[in-house]
Amino acid sequence: MTMHLGSRLPLWSIIPFIGILLSIALFPLLLPDFWHHHFGKVSAAWALILAIPFIIAFKGEAVHEILHIYFIDYIPFIILLWGLFTAAGGIFLKGTIKGTPAVNTLMLIIGTILASWMGTTGASMLLIRPVLR
Structure with a gap:
């Protein structure tokens, strides 16, 4: 072998x-x-x-x-x-969210759910814009 x-x-x-x-x-x-x-x-x-x-x-x-x-x-x-x-x-996600610990935790949870559905790279690409704006 x-x-x-x-x-x-x-x-x-x-x-x-x-x-x-x-x-x-x-x-x-x-x-x-x-x-x-x-x-x-x-x-x-x-x-x-x-x-x-x-x-x-x-x-x-x-x-x-x-x-x-x-x-x-x-x-x-x-x-x-x-x-x-x-x-x-x-894709443009728009909102008035502020960078608080609760919002950051929620974004991580949403990212985790999306990553299991569309992959880590896809979830990162989708969720990076609200973080950068």
């Missing part, structure tokens, strides 16, 4: 994930000008730090896994966000 590729990855393979998270968290605070101009390059560097050894070690299986991640997971998610942003962009 063959093991799934994810169960055979060495512990060092989490380093790029930790690196990109720390980069996203710290660079905007510590080096904002650098991050603003080079965030794409930093992200690509962390991706390559994992992808190159991954492809060298696991060859075709790694290429298949990377393509699977892009075409089955990443691209459909981006299309979903695009569609939700387009649909939610035309």
Whole structure:
């Protein structure tokens, strides 16, 4: 029985994930000008730090896994966000609610109910406008 590729990855393979998270968290605070101009390059560097050894070690299986991640997971998610942003962009919720603990709790409850029906991304897209206005 063959093991799934994810169960055979060495512990060092989490380093790029930790690196990109720390980069996203710290660079905007510590080096904002650098991050603003080079965030794409930093992200690509962390991706390559994992992808190159991954492809060298696991060859075709790694290429298949990377393509699977892009075409089955990443691209459909981006299309979903695009569609939700387009649909939610035309929805305008209006009211005179104030930001009190009770109202915030009610918004969380409504968001929880909506998230179970339309997904977390859809509920977020729908409910962010009243919070921002």
